[in-house]
Amino acid sequence: MTLIDLFKSAVNRFPDNVAVKDRRHSLTYKELQSLADGLTAFLIGAGFAHGDRVGLLVDSSVQYVVAYLGILQAGCIAIPLNTDNSRRNLDFVLQQCGVKCLIGQSRYLSRYQLWSMDISIICSDWSDALKKGDKGPGRGVIRWEQAIEKIPDVDAFPDLSNADLACILFTSGTTGEPKGVMLSHGNLVANTRSIVSYLHLKETDSILAVLPFFYSYGSSLLHTHLAVGGTVHIEGQFVYPNKALERMANERITGFAGVPSTFALLLHRSNFNNMRWPYLRYVTQAGGAMAPSLAKRLGDVLLDADIYIMYGQTEATARLSYLPPDRFVDKLDSIGKAIPGVELRVVDEKGHQVSPGQIGEIIARGENIMQGYWGQPEETAKVLRNGWLYTGDLARVDEEGLIYIESRKSDIIKSGAHRISPKEIEEVMAAWPGVHEVAVTGCPDPILGEAIWAFVVPEGNQILEHKAIIRHCHNNLASFKVPHELVELTELPKTTSGKIKKTFLRNEYAIS
Amino acid sequence: MSVHDEIRQFIIDNFLMGQDSDSLKDDSSFLEEGVIDSTGVLELVGFLEENYEIKVEDEELIPENLDSIQNICAYLETKLSG
Numbered sequence: 216m217t218l219i220d221l222f223k224s225a226v227n228r229f230p231d232n233v234a235v236k237d238r239r240h241s242l243t244y245k246e247l248q249s250l251a252d253g254l255t256a257f258l259i260g261a262g263f264a265h266g267d268r269v270g271l272l273v274d275s276s277v278q279y280v281v282a283y284l285g286i287l288q289a290g291c292i293a294i295p296l297n298t299d300n301s302r303r304n305l306d307f308v309l310q311q312c313g314v315k316c317l318i319g320q321s322r323y324l325s326r327y328q329l330w331s332m333d334i335s336i337i338c339s340d341w342s343d344a345l346k347k348g349d350k351g352p353g354r355g356v357i358r359w360e361q362a363i364e365k366i367p368d369v370d371a372f373p374d375l376s377n378a379d380l381a382c383i384l385f386t387s388g389t390t391g392e393p394k395g396v397m398l399s400h401g402n403l404v405a406n407t408r409s410i411v412s413y414l415h416l417k418e419t420d421s422i423l424a425v426l427p428f429f430y431s432y433g434s435s436l437l438h439t440h441l442a443v444g445g446t447v448h449i450e451g452q453f454v455y456p457n458k459a460l461e462r463m464a465n466e467r468i469t470g471f472a473g474v475p476s477t478f479a480l481l482l483h484r485s486n487f488n489n490m491r492w493p494y495l496r497y498v499t500q501a502g503g504a505m506a507p508s509l510a511k512r513l514g515d516v517l518l519d520a521d522i523y524i525m526y527g528q529t530e531a532t533a534r535l536s537y538l539p540p541d542r543f544v545d546k547l548d549s550i551g552k553a554i555p556g557v558e559l560r561v562v563d564e565k566g567h568q569v570s571p572g573q574i575g576e577i578i579a580r581g582e583n584i585m586q587g588y589w590g591q592p593e594e595t596a597k598v599l600r601n602g603w604l605y606t607g608d609l610a611r612v613d614e615e616g617l618i619y620i621e622s623r624k625s626d627i628i629k630s631g632a633h634r635i636s637p638k639e640i641e642e643v644m645a646a647w648p649g650v651h652e653v654a655v656t657g658c659p660d661p662i663l664g665e666a667i668w669a670f671v672v673p674e675g676n677q678i679l680e681h682k683a684i685i686r687h688c689h690n691n692l693a694s695f696k697v698p699h700e701l702v703e704l705t706e707l708p709k710t711t712s713g714k715i716k717k718t719f720l721r722n723e724y725a726i727s
Numbered sequence: 728m729s730v731h732d733e734i735r736q737f738i739i740d741n742f743l744m745g746q747d748s749d750s751l752k753d754d755s756s757f758l759e760e761g762v763i764d765s766t767g768v769l770e771l772v773g774f775l776e777e778n779y780e781i782k783v784e785d786e787e788l789i790p791e792n793l794d795s796i797q798n799i800c801a802y803l804e805t806k807l808s809g
Contacts, residue, residue: 299764322761454758454765455789480765484772485785631766663766694764 217375217400219288221407221442223248229418229444236466237449240277244444247281253363254285255372258316260365261335265290265373266380268312272296272305272319272329273339275428275451280437281363282318282339283428287400290373291316293382294395295429299693302327304393308385309334311590312395318359330356337362377401383589384431386529387627387636395589396431396529405582406532407438409554413537414470414497414523418444422470423463425453425477426632432501433632435533436472453477456485467494474502475509475664476631482512483662492520497540501525503629503664504620510547526550526620530604532583535559536618549617550610557581560603561612569612574621577610578603626717628657630665633695637667640698643691644669647684649677654707655698656717658725669698670720672706679703700725730779734799737774742767753797758790768793775799781806 225234230245242250263269269286271293273279286293294312296305298320305327309317316335321344324330338344341358381403383395410416416439424447426433440447448466450459460481463471473481478500481487497520498513505513505524514522521540524547527533536559538551553559560568561575569575584604587595598605609621628635637655644653651674657665673679681701688697702724708716728736735751742762743751757763763771771793772783781803783792792802 298761326761452758452764454763454768455793456765457786457789476765484769484788662769 216377216404217287217379218381218403218407218438218442219284219375219400221404221438222284225418225442225444232418232444233446234441235277235280235447235449237276237451242277242281247284250281250363251284251288252367252369253365254282255288256365256367257362258285258289258291259371259373261316263289263291263316267291267316268294268314268383270294270296270309270312270314270317270319271429272298272317272323272327274298274320275424275433275449277449278339278359279428280441280447280449283437284441285363286318287375287381288372290375290379292380295382295384295434297385297427297429297693298323299695300327301691301693303691304693305329308393308395312383375400377404380586382434384429384434384529387634387639392639394591394594397586397589398532399586402532402583402585403438405556406435406534407442409556409583410435410439410534411443412555414439414499416440416443416445416470420469420496421446421448421466422472423448423450423459423466423468424472425450425459426472426474427451430632431527431529431533432472432474453480456480456487460485460487460490463495464490464492469494469496471495471498473498473500474632475500475505476662478505478509478513479662479664482509482516488512488516492517495520497521497523499523499525499537501527501534502632504548507547510543514543524550526618528604528606530585530598530606531557531579531581532585534583535577535579535606538617542617546617549613549619551617553579553581557583559618561610561618566601571612571614574609574611577606577608577618577620579606580604626656628655628665628667630657630660630663630667630695635667635696640667640669640688640692640696643688644671644684644698647679647687649674649679650684651675652707654715654717654720656721658700658721660699663699666699666725667696668700668702668720668725670702670704670707670724672704730803731796731800733778734803735796737771738762738796741770741774751796753800754795756790756794758794771799775803779803779807 226244226248231243234244234247235242269291283293318337320339337357339359377400379400380397381400382398385393385395422436424436428434522543524538526536534554536550536553538549558580560578563569563575580603608623610618612618640655641653652672654670658668660666708719
């Protein structure tokens with residue numbers, strides 16, 4: 216069973232249901248299938264073979280979904296790329312994966328100067344690019360319309376199995392370089408089915424997707440709804456929450472998914488509290504712990520909707536646990552229990568399960584666990600051991616078996632919907648002349664969850680121009696990785712072994 | 728510096744970091760150009776509230792008021808005259 220099989224089954228059952236809708240376009244299941252078939256035929260005709268990697272640098276949109284399904288159906292592996300990126304990072308990913316074809320939006324192809332790359336480029340909005348007088352599209356670039364108009368010979372489509380890789384999602388690595396999480400069709404199908412079952416999703420469901428599809432949480436919204444015949448309303452940029460809410464009310468949307476910062480924005484800077492939500496059946500929250508006060512407020516506003524607190528990792532396709540909504544009030548700070556088809560344990564350093572109340576590492580087993588990190592067997596071996604995924608998250612379990620996250624082993628920053636490695640930022644900042652030492656950490660922020668704080672020590676008596684350092688970060692990092700605060704210190708606090716005391720920095724400067 | 732120039736300078740300094748500022752027209756949509764994200768909008772609101780001593784209400788957080796230099800200027804004019 217593959218993700219394409221799940222989708223095709225929904226096409227057969229609900230051909231006229233709306234599958235995806237953004238602010239410009241809407242496609243029924245039948246129409247979506249037909250366009251995806253066109254792209255699949257084009258990719259096969261152009262010589263892309265089973266297992267070839269195809270990059271996707273397109274905003275969350277109807278086009279994105281067509282491209283994603285078309286790639287998968289051709290037996291190729293989709294590499295969804297963060298659109299808020301840096302050339303340095305994109306080069307790393309494209310080269311590491313040996314991407315042979317890139318489907319990109321003109322805005323990003325221009326911003327990252329990718330037009331002249333020595334790979335096939337399909338421009339998803341050629342006509343817009345021409346209208347804007349973009350000099351980029353030149354010979355050799357393929358127009359989107361040209362790519363999807365191909366008459367498909369469905370018999371030539373490859374037979375896929377659950378062991379075939381479907382996509383590689385990139386996450387922040389603790390070493391600074393991103394890691395490509397390899398997910399097979401079997402992984403996607405297992406996690407999709409599990410989520411569908413505990414959220415009781417069906418063809419009458421619809422979701423307002425504000426989370427980007429290049430992250431696992433966003434992509435799981437797409438997979439689950441396309442599997443049941445539901446509708447994905449794509450709200451690509453969650454910049455103006457009131458506009459999104461208006462749409463949610465008008466379209467009578469039944470589901471909403473967010474990270475803590477999504478809900479902070481809704482509860483603090485929108486009309487969410489004053490509106491009524493009779494059609495909203497449930498909301499889900501993952502991507503880090505939501506402050507209890509925020510969670511309580513959410514519960515107060517959504518009296519008639521089920522609230523699911525969830526936990527997961529890209530390495531587990533997306534989801535690992537959920538807190539049943541009837542426990543939301545009394546177990547607010549718990550990530551709940553394993554989702555169907557997944558086994559979760561909290562173990563000590565010897566691998567033994569800890570007793571209730573004791574702290575250990577969460578490990579997970581199930582068909583949703585990734586195949587490994589692309590091209591990084593050593594990194595894979597660190598987290599996949601004896602058939603278990605070692606999550607790096609420390610937790611305790613209560614008498615009922617409900618799990619509570621205590622802390623994370625790695626110091627990845629969770630800011631908005633992003634996972635950010637401090638290491639990458641530190642490396643970029645340390646390269647600025649006059650910077651002797653730098654430590655980057657996440658500090659509590661009412662909207663973002665964590666804001667990025669950088670602590671810098673100048674070399675000798677050098678005067679550091681903060682604005683110039685931040686500009687240097689903008690030039691070398693994706694914008695969401697640029698520090699929000701820069702604090703200059705004469706030295707960094709360290710342990711006797713020389714490790715920087717980031718918790719001290721956090722408490723001393725950001726929290727106080 | 729006029730209000731218009733102050734707004735333009737704020738956008739360039741904080742979101743464009745001095746780059747591509749020539750292509751930023753008064754009616755360029757921040758959303759369509761990918762200039763601003765959700766936290767950027769909040770930074771912009773903070774700047775407007777602090778500099779012009781106004782209160783941006785939740786229901787005023789809409790593109791019609793904030794999505795281009797032109798829209799911000801028109802919005803500010805209404806707020807300051809009201």
